[in-house]
Amino acid sequence: xxxxxxxxxxxxxxxxxxxxxxxxxxxxxxxxxxxxxxxxxxxxxxxxxxxxxxxxxxxxxxxxxxxxxxxxxxxxxxxxxxxxxxxxxxxxxxxxxxxxxxxxxxxxxxxxxxxxxxxxxxxxxxxxxxxxxxxxxxxxxxxxxxxxxxxxxxxxxxxxxxxxxxxxxxxxxxxxxxxxxxxxxxxxxxxxxxxxxxxxxxxxxxxxxxxxxxxxxxxxxxxxxxxxxxxxxxxxxxxxxxxxxxxxxxxxxxxxxxxxxxxxxxxxxxxxxxxxxxxxxxxxxxxxxxxxxxxxxxxxxxxxxxxxxxxxxxxxxxxxxxxxxxxxxxxxxxxxxxxxxxxxxxxxxxxxxxxxxxxxxxxxxxxxxxxxxx
Amino acid sequence: xxxxxxxxxxxxxxxxxxxxxxxxxxxxxxxxxxxxxxxxxxxxxxxxxxxxxxxxxxxxxxxxxxxxxxxxxxxxxxxxxxxxxxxxxxxxxxxxxxxxxxxxxxxxxxxxxxxxxxxxxxxxxxxxxxxxxxxxxxxxxxxxxxxxxxxxxxxxxxxxxxxxxxxxxxxxxxxxxxxxxxxxxxxxxxxxxxxxxxxxxxxxxxxxxxxxxxxxxxxxxxxxxxxxxxxxxxxxxxxxxxxxxxxxxxxxxxxxxxxxxxxxxxxxxxxxxxxxxxxxxxxxxxxxxxxxxxxxxx
Numbered sequence: 001x002x003x004x005x006x007x008x009x010x011x012x013x014x015x016x017x018x019x020x021x022x023x024x025x026x027x028x029x030x031x032x033x034x035x036x037x038x039x040x041x042x043x044x045x046x047x048x049x050x051x052x053x054x055x056x057x058x059x060x061x062x063x064x065x066x067x068x069x070x071x072x073x074x075x076x077x078x079x080x081x082x083x084x085x086x087x088x089x090x091x092x093x094x095x096x097x098x099x100x101x102x103x104x105x106x107x108x109x110x111x112x113x114x115x116x117x118x119x120x121x122x123x124x125x126x127x128x129x130x131x132x133x134x135x136x137x138x139x140x141x142x143x144x145x146x147x148x149x150x151x152x153x154x155x156x157x158x159x160x161x162x163x164x165x166x167x168x169x170x171x172x173x174x175x176x177x178x179x180x181x182x183x184x185x186x187x188x189x190x191x192x193x194x195x196x197x198x199x200x201x202x203x204x205x206x207x208x209x210x211x212x213x214x215x216x217x218x219x220x221x222x223x224x225x226x227x228x229x230x231x232x233x234x235x236x237x238x239x240x241x242x243x244x245x246x247x248x249x250x251x252x253x254x255x256x257x258x259x260x261x262x263x264x265x266x267x268x269x270x271x272x273x274x275x276x277x278x279x280x281x282x283x284x285x286x287x288x289x290x291x292x293x294x295x296x297x298x299x300x301x302x303x304x305x306x307x308x309x310x311x312x313x314x315x316x317x318x319x320x321x322x323x324x325x326x327x328x329x330x331x332x333x334x335x336x337x338x339x340x341x342x343x344x345x346x347x348x349x350x351x352x353x354x355x356x357x358x359x360x361x362x363x364x365x366x367x368x369x370x371x372x373x374x
Numbered sequence: 375x376x377x378x379x380x381x382x383x384x385x386x387x388x389x390x391x392x393x394x395x396x397x398x399x400x401x402x403x404x405x406x407x408x409x410x411x412x413x414x415x416x417x418x419x420x421x422x423x424x425x426x427x428x429x430x431x432x433x434x435x436x437x438x439x440x441x442x443x444x445x446x447x448x449x450x451x452x453x454x455x456x457x458x459x460x461x462x463x464x465x466x467x468x469x470x471x472x473x474x475x476x477x478x479x480x481x482x483x484x485x486x487x488x489x490x491x492x493x494x495x496x497x498x499x500x501x502x503x504x505x506x507x508x509x510x511x512x513x514x515x516x517x518x519x520x521x522x523x524x525x526x527x528x529x530x531x532x533x534x535x536x537x538x539x540x541x542x543x544x545x546x547x548x549x550x551x552x553x554x555x556x557x558x559x560x561x562x563x564x565x566x567x568x569x570x571x572x573x574x575x576x577x578x579x580x581x582x583x584x585x586x587x588x589x590x591x592x593x594x595x596x597x598x599x600x601x602x603x604x605x606x607x608x609x610x611x612x613x614x615x616x617x618x619x620x621x622x623x624x625x626x627x628x629x630x631x632x633x634x635x636x637x638x639x640x641x642x643x644x645x646x647x648x649x650x651x652x653x654x655x656x657x658x659x660x661x662x663x664x665x666x667x668x669x670x671x672x
Contacts, residue, residue, distance in 0.1 A: 060569060080572040081581075093570035097588045106584070107574035154574065164573075 009037040009194030010161035017066035028218040043205040044215035086155035101135035107158040125153040239288040267334030271310040273366030284371040291341035293365040297358040426641035438642035459605035465545040470552035478560035535617040543611040552597040559593025599658040
């Protein structure tokens with residue numbers, strides 16, 4: 001499909017979107033501004049309100065309170081067929097009684113596009129999703145991945161300025177999913193369409209999005225660029241849901257520079273970290289450390305300024321080889337244990353179960369959360 | 375990975391053996407029903423066919439069938455049977471499809487209530503229901519009283535003992551079959567398809583016309599065939615609610631058996647009805663298989 005000349009995706013703004021079902025609040029005051037042509041992801045576990053939010057944008061659910069704006073115009077009260085938004089469903093919803101061609105032509109026929117135009121644009125859309133030659137097939141003759149592409153071509157063929165996607169890759173196997181993630185991203189860049197994407201798969205969210213909103217219990221817990229969310233989670237929930245984290249409970253001993261605090265863990269281990277929120281001496285906190293940020297210290301004189309780093313020593317309780325890396329479970333005695341992920345690189349001897357392992361990591365990569373926040 | 379899977383799964387031979395064991399078990403379970411059917415249904419049926427082609431002292435002959443072909447009144451009755459069946463089918467479809475659609479789109483709890491109303495007539499004898507209609511439709515029946523009272527008609531209109539009466543009675547009895555068949559197909563239609571149509575710009579009517587209706591076609595085909603086939607052999611309702619010109623083939627057979635005692639000829643008529651019905655069933659079967667093809671893959 002020819003990248004629409006001069007046309008870019010619409011700006012979408014959600015203003016205090018709220019949806020209640022009886023006493024249950026499914027979505028609570030979600031406000032987001034999604035810039036034109038960007039890839040925005042709503043990420044969260046099931047029941048977090050992400051799909052309900054998307055359905056309110058699509059028009060399949062009406063908000064109890066709040067507004068949806070597309071390019072500044074309120075569409076909150078419009079039925080879905082008047083919103084001109086493309087949508088790809090988790091179940092694909094490719095019409096089983098229509099051929100691939102007729103499926104993709106459907107939105108154009110509804111819009112009374114001239115026959116020759118339909119043929120050309122369907123051809124372009126199928127080319128975009130690399131299904132040229134499949135025109136006459138019926139959906140039941142297609143694999144899940146191919147049906148997915150038909151659904152995508154169908155949602156794009158009428159050049160909507162916003163594309164909504166509800167866990168579109170959920171039913172595909174891992175390899176195909178990874179492949180489709182990149183392809184989706186390319187298509188989105190090529191067409192400059194604004195995408196609102198819903199998923200519970202954090203890897204998917206990180207790979208494709210310009211911005212991600214992590215949802216929890218109907219609210220946006222944190223919003224930002226993928227790297228920002230991963231490197232600087234604002235809460236224990238985000239640190240846990242997005243990627244993987246070790247958590248150590250402790251108490252703040254005192255400040256160590258701007259935003260930096262010294263913490264003594266319950267078991268006595270002392271470590272420095274960055275406060276995700278403002279903290280105070282004596283406060284109960286949880287420190288979060290990513291498994292891959294923990295580095296085994298091979299050499300006592302490691303060349304680094306050891307004093308500036310956090311460090312600890314433990315016994316390897318478990319070593320699991322996972323191909324590209326080895327995952328260790330390192331017991332720290334009273335402080336529990338740490339999961340450590342070490343890339344399997346040439347020259348890096350792998351530790352065995354029972355070995356003692358010294359670990360160092362940067363205070364910058366230690367996030368501190370007030371403990372009652374979760 | 376594939377090795378691990380092979381080790382965990384039973385081998386193909388294991389599966390085949392298991393399938394065979396299951397097949398034997400199912401056959402044993404089916405045996406009693408099969409025997410009953412053979413003794414009480416298939417054997418007499420063969421006797422019926424035999425009687426229709428055998429004339430005492432003459433031997434095997436197709437005379438009875440030739441007679442059906444030669445005498446215009448028999449062909450007329452067969453033709454009328456088909457016409458009334460077709461009309462009943464159309465009426466049932468016109469009334470049943472919207473009702474089935476309503477059922478399929480109502481909230482489950484309300485749908486269950488409506489469903490009970492639809493199936494309720496099955497709990498009453500068909501004769502009782504037919505007599506009830508006769509009370510309603512008679513010259514002094516509730517309907518005529520109402521029409522006269524409203525001033526819509528000057529004098530009571532004949533609603534009974536004519537083709538109109540037959541159509542009303544038969545449609546009433548057969549409507550649930552139509553509703554249930556269409557409804558079962560409609561309920562299998564993923565509402566996601568209609569939602570997708572809306573997201574692609576289709577209005578309610580367009581989504582219905584282009585997506586829901588085509589997907590419900592197997593139900594329409596199945597329902598119409600079922601009602602049509604059942605209509606062909608209908609007896610009680612046309613016998614009670616129709617007039618002399620509304621004789622259908624089943625009534626003709628009864629007359630041959632009861633009054634003229636021409637059992638051989640009655641058998642020939644019965645075989646003709648059976649063959650026509652079987653042709654209908656063959657069509658029905660093909661449609662039902664179509665339905666499986668249409669089913670969306672999850």
